[in-house]
Amino acid sequence: MDVKTLCLGVLTEGDKTGYEIKRCFEDAFSHFFVAGFGSIYPALAELSRRGLVTSRGVEQEGRPDKKIYSITPEGERALAAELAGTPPRHKVRSQFLALMYFAHLLPPERVAGIIDQMIAQWEPTVAKIEGCVTAEQLTPGMRFAAGYGRAVLGAALAYVRANKEDLVREVAAATDREPLALAGE
Amino acid sequence: MDVKTLCLGVLTEGDKTGYEIKRCFEDAFSHFFVAGFGSIYPALAELSRRGLVTSRGVEQEGRPDKKIYSITPEGERALAAELAGTPPRHKVRSQFLALMYFAHLLPPERVAGIIDQMIAQWEPTVAKIEGCVTAEQLTPGMRFAAGYGRAVLGAALAYVRANKEDLVREVAAATDREPLALAGE
DNA sequence: ACCACCATGTAAACGGTTACATGATTAC
């Protein structure tokens, strides 16, 4: 299950350009699957080469021409096979938590700053998801995925807010006792 | 911040073999950073080449020889610089949620099976983290990271448990109305 | 003036996963 599969998936909801697909990724998948143009355009080209999507060019005035992609019957079969065969993996890679794990090697102000950055990053995401959960005309699965994001990001935000001050204080206290072991260089 | 940095980080807690470092990843980082031998051994070789770690070989009877790695002063400086300069990213890539998003294209039993698999995957991880949160002699940062894992995985488990039946029922109802659009192929 | 939006693509670099290769010991 990669960017190609997700592209096929969003195309089952209707024809779209690469640019619009990118927006789908941002709006609907952003909390569990990130992809940029550099992944999406090559993915679409590859799907086209394999006959899983077709595209028609549309000329535009004052704007670059666009290509509207549609999923083909073979594409639908390939998607169904992929969804049927994919094991449910769920992978987190967090530099944020790695940084926190080694908080004792960092100046306390940096620890506080890092946590503030994460809060600032998560808040708009939660707000965006909030809209999805309550939206009508979404499939149950889409609401489930959005609800998951709200629950988990909400828990993450609550946790870092509740524990920030304690952590910063403890790191500061440790730095006082054992000044500049590493952090000062 | 990559596998190399995390290796340097665990080596500040004491000398270790590649094999032991792998265990650190499993015990302490598993909920936010996954790495296998195929990443760790090359990382260690590269750190050694750059002079950020040194290693001494130890012969063993009835076992392969091992190499014990130690961080050097340059390694400590490189680690401090890396920790100081890394922006706090936190990335999730979830085939599980992608599958759920497209639940309407799946047979209901598969939806239920997928959720059960995730529960089975998360439960032992939460149990392992639980040990870390309460453990003495951990730095505040380590406890913070473990606490985060407990809070967030706990929320994830609670959410999927609470919403599984509803989702499966709704998907089944939709499949009845619109039989085998894709899912049956 | 400058930035965001619309719109598509390529190429190189990077990092990680997977599979392979080897092999003795210990516990079930």
Add this chain to the structure above:
DNA sequence: GTAATCATGTAACCGTTTACATGGTGGT
């Protein structure tokens, strides 16, 4: 007998990220 643990490493492959390349429109 079968599996897990200890122990190290390589090589091919895969997918993604980043940077580059281009350029008009519309809002502040």
